[in-house]
Amino acid sequence: MRIPVRFIASRVAFYLFTAWAAITINFFLPRMMKGDPVSAYMQRAAGKITPEAERSLRILFGLDKDTSLWQQYIDYWKLLFNGDLGRSFSNGLAPVGDVIASALPWTLGLVGIATILSFLIGTSAGAVIGWRRGSKADAIVPVSVFFSTVPYFWLGLIAIAVFSSILGWFPASHAYDKGARPELSFDFIGQVIAHGALPAITIVIASLGGWILGMRNMMLTVLDEDYITVAQAKGMPNRRVLWNYAARNAVLPQLQSFALSIGFIVGGTIVMEMVFSYPGVGKLLLDATNAKDYPLMQGLFLIITMAVLVANILADVAYAILDPRTRQTEA
Structure with a gap:
């Protein structure tokens, strides 16, 4: 299977430009906001910072008033190439990269696994429901869509009230027991699984409706294609026609949505993490x-922006592999 060079070059150029635009906007956006991080930090310090210390902080954060905006922009790129994202005021001037790295695994573990599970379950269920259109399985669609319309906030609170407060099956908050220290042990891993199960189940339930409905609708369209009729006329088993022909083509539009979902995993589900007091990126x-x-x-x-871009790149590659028409069009 050969992917044309022009296809690869056009995608690389597009994503490089998008990455440059995102980084540039990320540089100018804080400088367009009212005030700046140094001024906000000085207000919290209540006059305990000397003018010399303020000057040092502005140099440290690339906000020196004696430095031109263009030079600040160049310095910002140099810091990025060195892997330096700056210092966090709310975490004792700790490196931003270290602060994010401490929260990222929790979000990837919780939201990542939940998103992948909801996609696999929802897409598979949607394919089967679409294949058996008109059967009792269609009743699953409105039920799943109903749960998708319930706000995460309310769904999380209901889950806590029922499964934590009343039944006592799961802990109500945090990623592990209070007083426990993160370590590689069966006891701590068990705590993480117990604390993450309820928010993960909530995310899966809230996300299933969209995947099921989207896949079912695409299956209804694909099943009317001639190649499905020909495959069935040849006497191929229904299971093979379903998964090798119908589902494989119906899933293509789902990949782009899944790519966006994978990208936003890094951002976490802010409302969900807030409800469950989960220490993730959100x-x-x-x-x-x-x-x-x-x-x-x-x-x-x-x-978050870079994660979305990488996810879209992977989706483009998968789309080009699964759908030859994409490669031919770009070529």
């Missing part, structure tokens, strides 16, 4: 916004 972004921690906000926005 809650970290919320805390940074409340604290006006611009360097941390800037680093989080950059990481």
Whole structure:
């Protein structure tokens, strides 16, 4: 299977331009906002910072008033190439990269697994429901869509009230027991699974409706194609026609949506992490916004944007592999 060079070059050029635009906007956005991180930090310090210390902080954060905006922009790119995202005011001037790295595994573990599960379950269920159109299986669609229309906030609170407060099956908040220290042990892993099960199930239930409905509708369209009729006329088993022909083509539009979902995994589900007090990137972004921690906000926005771009690149590659028409059109 050969992917044309022109297809690859056009995609690389597009995503390089998009990455440059995202980084540039990420640089200028905090500087367009009222105030700046150093001024906000000085207000919290209540006059305990000397003018010399303020000057040092502005140089540290690339906000020196004696430096031109263009030079600040160049310096920002140099810092990025060195892997330096700045310092977080709300975390004792700790490196932003370290602060994000401490929260990222929790979000990838919770939202990542939940998103992948909801996609696999929803897409598979949608394919089967579409194949058996007109059967009792169609009743699953409105039920799943109903749960998708319920806001995450309410769904999370209902889950806590029922499965934590009343039944006591799952812990209500946090990623592990209070007083426990993160370590590689069966006891700690069990705590993480127990605390993450309820928010993960909630995310899966809230996301299933969209995947089921989208896949079912695409299956109804694909099943009317001639190649499906020909495959059935040749006497191929229904299972093979379903998965090798119908589902394989019907899933293509789902890949782009899945790519966006994978990209936004890094951003986390802010409302869900807030409801369950889960220490992920979403809650970290919320805390940074409340604290006006611009360097941390800037680093989080950059990481989220890059994750979405990488996910879309992977989706384009998968789309080109599964659908030859894409490669031929670009070529």
